[in-house]
Each structure stands twice: as C-alpha cells, then as structure tokens.
Amino acid sequence: MPKKAFAHFHVDNKLNNPSTINQSSNEKNSSVSFTGDEIFQDITSFSESVANEIRFRFSILNIIVKECHDSGVTAKKIEPLRVQLQREISRPIPSSITIYRWWLKYRDSDFKITSLAPKTKKKGNSSIKVPDIVSEYISHSIERVISAEKLNINNAFKSVRKKVRIYNLTHNTSYKYPSYETIRKRIKKFTPYEKLAKSKGERVAKREFRRMGKKIQTESILERVEIDHTQLDLFAVHSTYRTTIGRPWLTQLVDCHSKSVIGFYLGFEPPSCTSLTLALKNAIKRKDTLLSNSPSVKGKWLCYGIPDLLVTDNGKEFLSKSFMQTCDSLFINVHQNKVETPDNKPHTERQYGTTNTSLLNDLPGKAFSNYLIREGYSSETEATLTVDEITEIYLIWLIDIFHKKSNTRGTNCPNVTWNLSARIWPPNEFKGTDDELDFCFADKITRSLRKEGIYLKKDLYYSNERLAEYRGKKGNHTVTIKYNPESLGYIWVLDEDCESYFKVPAINFEYASGISLWLHEKNMELKKVLSHTEYNQESEIDAEIAIDEIVDKSMSLKKTTLTNRKRAARYQENTKRAKNSQPYIPPQSKELPSSSDSRVDASNIDDDFNWEIDYV
Template structure:
C-alpha cells in the first residue's frame, strides 16, 4: 500500500532515495538527504511511478521493508491460523482508527480496546500492543498483522489432534437451547476423557487439558452460531444483521467510495484467434463506479463466474490504464479511471464468497458488501450498464444471439461468428474509452469522464505496484517439484531457481497461476518468504494463452486426430499381426521339436561327433530371399540311429 507518511522514503531504480517530509491531499514534499534539497511533487505522478515499478515506498523498519517487496508472500498464501490471528488484530485496529483519536495514548485507547474485548469475550491486549498493530497495518496492510513469530522456535500445537474430537464434542453442548455454561461443558469434556482413559493402558492415556485452555477454545465459538441454535435463524439474523446499507440509499460523496461488480454472458458467439473455430459465448465481468458511472475495469473470457474472473476485473480497475492503451493506438481518448476503491458491492453467489476474494479484499483494504437476497436493485448501476451494452455495443456484430427465438429462426449465430476473443476485447475497450466514457447517461445528468475529473482533485487515489497486484490476484495451488520442474495444466515450468529448490530437498511448492496467461507462474521460496517468476518451457503454446483457451485447443486437436483415425483398418491390421504371430509360434515349435529329436539321437557309432547329422545340400532359390518354408525344407537329416532307438 502507498504509505505516504512523514519519515518514509521513496527509492528509484538507481537506488536513490528521497525522504517524505510533508504529506498533502494532492502533493508530497520530498527531501534529498544528501544535498538537503526539497521539491513538491503531485501524488498522481508518484502513484503512476509506483504502479509501473519505477518507485517504491520503504521504511527502515526491517519488518515493514520485507513486507513491502513486490513479490513478498501475500495474505492468501498464509495459513488459516495466521489469517485468523490477523483478522482478529484488524478488528482492534479498525475500532481504534475509526475513533479518529487525536493521539494514540493509553488514556484514549484503553476504553475502546476494553469494550471490544468484552464484546468478543477475550482478555484485552495492552494499549502498546494496539499502537504497534496500528503502525504495522498502516505500513503494510493486513499482511503487517500476520504473526511473524512462526519463524521463531517450535510452533507445534501443545494439544494433540487426538484430544480435539473430545473438545469439539464438549463445545457442541454450548449450542443447546438450555445454554449450559462453559464450566458445565468442561465437565462433559472431563467425563468423556476419564471414561476413555479407563479403557487405555497407563502409557497411552490422553492428557486432560486445564479449564483455562478449554475456556479459551470455547470463546472461539461464533456468537452468531450460538444465537442461531438458541433463538433461531430469524432472531439471530435480526440481532447480527449486516450493517451495510444499499448503495442506492447511502451517501456516496466521491468517486471510488463505492463500486459494483457483476457478470453477464455476452449475446455473441466468438471464434478462436488461431484456429478460427467457434468457441461459444464468452462472459464479461465489469466493475462500475457508483458516483461517476465510469467503467473501472472488465474481464472477457470463458471462465465460469469465479474468483479468477473477479480478480482480473479488479486488477484492471485498480491499474493505471495508460500502459494498457499503448497497445491500442486506434483508441483516441484517455481512460483516467484508476486506484483502489473503498467498498465493492456484489451478489451472494459462490464466486463472491470464496476465501481467495475475502483475502484479496482484506489485503487491498476494501470493504466487501454482499447484496441482500432478492434485492437486485441494490446494484442497479451495473444492471443498467449491461442493458446498455446489449442494446448499443452488440446490436449489429456478426454472431449475435437474439433474445427472441422468432427473430433468430433464420439466423445461425454460431455459423455467422467471425469475431475472435481478442478482437472482441479490443472492440469493447474502444467502445468503453471512445464512446461510453465520453457520452451522457440516459437521463443526461452526467458524463463519466467529466464526473471523474471533477472529483479526482479531492480524492487521494491509492495505487499498488503492478507486480504486487498481479501476485495478489493470482490463483493459489500446490504442486510437486520434480527433476523436470513443475507440471501445471499439462505444461512444464523450469528455471535455475527451481533447480536450487529441488537440490535443497523441496518436494511440494506453493505456486501462483495467472489463468489468463499460462506463459509463467510464481513459485514461493518458503525460506525467503518471497515468490519468484518461472516461465513455461514451451512459450509458443503457453505465452498469452488462458487456461480455457488451452483446454479448448487440446480438445479440438484430440477431435481432429480422432476424425482422421480409420478404426476398421487399424482393427484389420491388428488381426493380421495376431495371425502372423500365431503362425510364427507354430513354425518355431516345429523346428524346435525336430532339433530335440536330433539331440536325442546322440553321437554316431564311429565316435565322430556330429556324424549323425547329414548337412543339407546347397540349393539355389528362385527369389532373392528365402522363405520360412524353404528354410524348414533344409533342416539336417538324421543318417543313422543309436541301437537303443532301432526297432
């Protein structure tokens, strides 16, 4: 995150540093520590350089400096226990920060911390600990709150996994409508364990944990879960209902205060970029700013609605668009929309409830708001945009799918498809930038780009390093590291750095996959706590290719190969091979049998070895090569027999 605080430093690619001595809403004052010269620079200019990787914000606190590296282990890569600890600490941090205190002193902090600790039923942390957590969060975001002590000494759990089932059974009694106390639940726990230990040998008994340890585990039970069992779903939901208010009714003062996201299937068939075969109807995931109605980012692909398509749209939304537009010289206008938004509204689908998305939003410091079921009007901006998309952008493109069956009876959308996926993306991008963003809305009350420009001067736009953003929004996987490298989606990835990990004995590694570009992956070096990039060995078929395109291409090749296979001729060939093998077996057995007969005859009566066998006379063959039959005709002939064989 952009920690523009006094005392931190900006460092460029040449390792030259400048200290931040003043932070304004639209500017920073930078001081050269060597020549003591100061200059005022706009925050927008610094934001752009940070996104492009030209500048980095650093502090000389070792912890924060490590966490600020672009490829440092992201929040999603930590264990569930680590993330749970960080989320708990974040609760205290947000409570203190939202109080807008004039200073972080014991007198001001302690009452707030004590109140929250009572609500969640735990012993309150010290006020100095809270101050430290606040500083870590402001410097490094949610990853700054992850417990780093896991690298110190033995972190093995003190209770065995065998005892866990007894603890869980006892804790389940707390959910009964009779509302038993923790002390009563502990009695259940002890009773069960004593009875179990009575059946065991003295050397195999399970150690009973103390009441304090049991109570600590009991306090991890969700208050909502207890209410759900004690009073029912309706009462629990009423007491713990979401505090979120609809984006339509709450106050949105500026751009980036609130955005909406959703998916839609495009009413258009597209074809493969290389093979020109029909691929089907892609999906578009879009993010729209509620205040300006600007499109901040989108993703077009064949991915089912999932974290992957959401992550791609978020990445584009947050990024500076100038680098993107350089690849499309035909686009005339600028696309000024960029920066991390404060909150995002979405449906209650499985794709928006993934842990990956929750982790990413925590790291981005974005509040996620799920719309209440059955209330689609709470995200009216994005629904309205999709209506505009179908009516104005897709209206006359070949391959269009008609909503009315009677209209499409004489039009075959799939056969008429001519637009490739990359062409659709390019056309859509131009429509967004050169038409939608500069056109008035249906009520003629605003133009997206104009509203954005009016608000931008009042908003501290927060940017993130492009490499960090890419890593943060990739898919997490665990793969086997072999001598060949790493196999993913049927592709091999290898590098010298991977070879080093293999030589160190790593067998399983955590990787990050960009499902929109299989040309590379990120691999985590657990010792360093950092990821490094590894390219696919075969860049020809991997670079710039999405997982879905890769799967479709493989399926198409298999179908083409099957179509060229003559199953009848192959079956006939196998039949002939088997017949010849059987014939060879018969001929070989015949020859072997004759030789065995000769061996049984023994040596000749004259005592000369081999006199029993009369070598065949040389014969001339008509053909160039002798046949198996002619060879059999030339087998040795027995001249005389031993007395014991004469009859």
C-alpha cells in the first residue's frame, strides 16, 4: 500500500507542528554527505521469521486503514473488524489493543514498515539468577577460557564446581552448582573483539578489527621505499665442511610504486647497522658489477637510486645516530612506524611471504614454523646449500621470474611499472664513486691524535705523512674521524682548517684492509685466549710466595749498614760469575778442600775491611 494512503490521516498534525515543517525544510536544503553514522534498514535487514511477522502485521493494518478511511483508526473501530480479519488471514488475529499499538508505532515512525518488527531480542530475563559468589567464580573461570591460558569449557565447569563445593563446606551454605550450559552461554555472549582483546591484548584486537582504508598511493618510483629484516625459513651449510651453520638473514628494500625489490642483503649478519648499510648501498648502486659475478642470471636488474622516503620500524639500528646522519647526507627522509604496526609496511611484509612461498618452499633444508608439519623432516640434515648458492638462487628468482611476472590480478608488473615511471621521473642516481658512497655510510667518532698516530681499536693504528703534518700544526688533540666497519684499511680524518676529511691508511694495512670490525674484535678475543693458554693462577701465586721467601731470608741476615749489604751482594755476584766463566780443573798434588772450608761467609765481612781498588 502506498505511503500516501496512510499519510492523509495526519496531514493536519504535521501542518500544525512547526518543528516538523522546519525539519522537512532542513532536509531539503541540506547537502548530501557521508559521515559513516547513517543507518539504512529495510525488511531484508531481518531474519526470515521476523520479515514474515512484519508482513503479517502490515497486512492487518492495510485492511484496517481501508475500512477506517474516513473516521480514523481507534481501538473501538478495530474490534468489529477482527472477524473480517480472521476470514481473510489464516493466522490467529491478536487483540484490538495489540493491533492499535502496532498502528501507533507505525504512525509515529512516519510510516516505516521496519517499525513493525517485533523486539524479540529484548525479551527474556536479563538479571543474573545465580548468587553473587557463584557468579564471581563463573566469571573468573570464563576469564581463563578466553584469555591466553585458553582453558577449555569443560575444565572451567569443573573448576567452578570445586570452588562452590569448598565454599559450601567452609561457610555452611548450600548453593547449587551451575550447569555446563550456563558457562557456555556466558562465553558465547562475548564478542570476537572482546575474546581477542582478552587473549592477545587490546592493541592486537584493535588492529584486527580496524576499519580498512585506502591503499598508500604513490606517483613515481622511489617515492616511498620500505625496509625490513627477516630470518629465512631455510638452513645453510658451510662452504668447505658442508655442515649446517644456521638460517641466514634477509634484508630487503621494496619500492611501493612498482613493487620491485631495489636492494637486499643476505647473510649471517643479524639486524644491525651493518646489514642495514649493506642493503641500502646495494639499493643505491647500479647492479652491473653484482650481476657480472652471477652469470646464471639472464635478465637485468633495473632498480637503482636514492629513495625519497624510507619507511622503517622501531629497530635499534633504525634509531641509531649514524644511520640518521647518513640519511641526512643523502637527503633521505625517514619515517618510523609506531610500535607493533607491521601493516604500515605492507609491501615488505607481503614480499617476505612471497619469497618464502614461491622460492624457498622447494629448496632442501627449508624450515617449518609448525612442528606438526615438519614431523619426519629434519631441516638441518637435509640442508645442502651454502649462503653464496642461496644468494645466487635468490637473484635468479628475483630478476628472471619475480620482476618480469605480473601479479595474480594482472594489475602490476614490477619491470613494466619501473620502466614507465622512470621515463617520466628518472631515479635520483648517486653520482660519486664507491669510495665516496662508503664515506657517506661511515661511522663518525672522535679519537686522540698522538705521536703514534690515531688509535681506532686494539692493535689498529693509523698514520701517514699528511696526518703527521696535521699534527705538526695542531699538536696532540682530539680529532673527528669516520671509518667503514666493513673494511678497516682506511679512516677519514677531519681537517678543521679546511673543513674536509682526508684519507689515512692503517699502519698494518695488509691486515686491516682484509677484515671488518666484527672480525677484528673476534680476532682480538681469540688472541687473548691463546696468550693465556700457558697461564696458571696457582703457579703465579706459588712464584710470588717464593720471591717473598727469598726477600725475607736475605733481610733476616744480620747487616749493619746498607753499604755492607751492597758489598756482600756484589761479592756473591762476582763469585758466581767467575765460577760460571772458568772451567773447573782439579789440582794433581794437593787435596781439594772441603766444601765447607772453601765457602766464604759474606755475612761476617768486616765493615772496616780495606777494599783496594787497582787503577789501570
């Protein structure tokens, strides 16, 4: 029945109500805007049983309005019509008061059919029927069910029964035990959001049930680049001994516009400034030299250049002062996401998933996160690939497969998107040499300049003629230096007069040029261990005790003056030296004196003895 058939009953009321007129005019003049708070409802919003009830009530009101067209609808006029309603409708007809209430509700809603929906969800007794102490026990057990403990419902039910039984015995009460169904229904009332918040925290629940917004939009390559680390689900072996040495780390930089991987680091260096520096250098430089060492790679790696915006997480390597200084020198803006928001770096997270599923799934030595899946498969035993072999496989997959292939929706191909964007806005290429790039990523510290040069680390000194000249002008003082942790052959020293750095080699250049800072520190640790292999603390203490005994014994001898003690010592020293320098020849005619007679007691030498000095 059209809305006009009901509206004419209340035209006068609307005209006499100025608030209704103002509301209608405001609705006409207001512009259409979406705030997200509007509610849209029709008969399809309800279940089938509720929708049938709405149709039933509407059919009754339709007949009554036709019969009461001129005189209006009242409860008294509805009563005589119930017989006619019963003939036309097969269902039992409610009382006239009930029908009149439906009419009032329908009229007050401005004739919206959804107002006839029964409020069945609000029926029932909402008050708690169990005693407070029993309800408290139930709530505590339910907390254990939906929390991280994840207690099952049956054990929660048994726990409540035990607590109620103990309470009855100790307080002389007779509270009834709740049923299993009581606990199950209470748990069912919790929303998925509440359950997740209880088990994993409010932050996780908000992230899981957040609204989904628009994807991050970029207009050109390198406009936004995301970086992150992950440990590969693959075990590697030693290149010489072929023994399993663990799972390597992978650091990737992903361009958000083309979805290309523009740089990476793969090795056993954990997330640190070193792995970050190596990956970022690889991303900035052209890849010709890298691919020349991998002849099995057939395609070209098109990606290079300095990113405009680098998106990171809150790892300590991204918060370091050295990293921020490097980005400032290269004009790279850094955006650090909030804690525990991996969805703000969707491209790197997705790229790691693609790498694990598309590349590592078929390689020997793959690792499994679920122990049930890896049952019967020993990842460490099956591993056969070295880090260099894994790196070459990764390059082949990345350049010859991933960058050339369109996504499953057919909306993006990394190489095609990169080429099209590079024609309009070419990448910001680093124009300097490799040494200049190393200088940009070098760590900045202060050290003392002395006669022996500049001390960097243990057994690492740096000096040359230029540094000696600089010391001659400035003297011994503290200088600012930069060094490359990956190669310690050179350092850069700041000349404060010229406001520029000059290069200074290590004194032991052959050693320093072939090691990194980490390797040097390990070498020093090993050297320290080897130098203490002959050391025995107890032997050292015994030697110290023996020295003390000799000193005490010599001091116990009776001496009158310091001069006499010096002369006695000189006499003993000369006697011992003479015996050691001349061979002993026994006399042939005379008997040897006894050892006791031949010994001279140095302690009985007189102080007034005439010591003759023979001048030559």
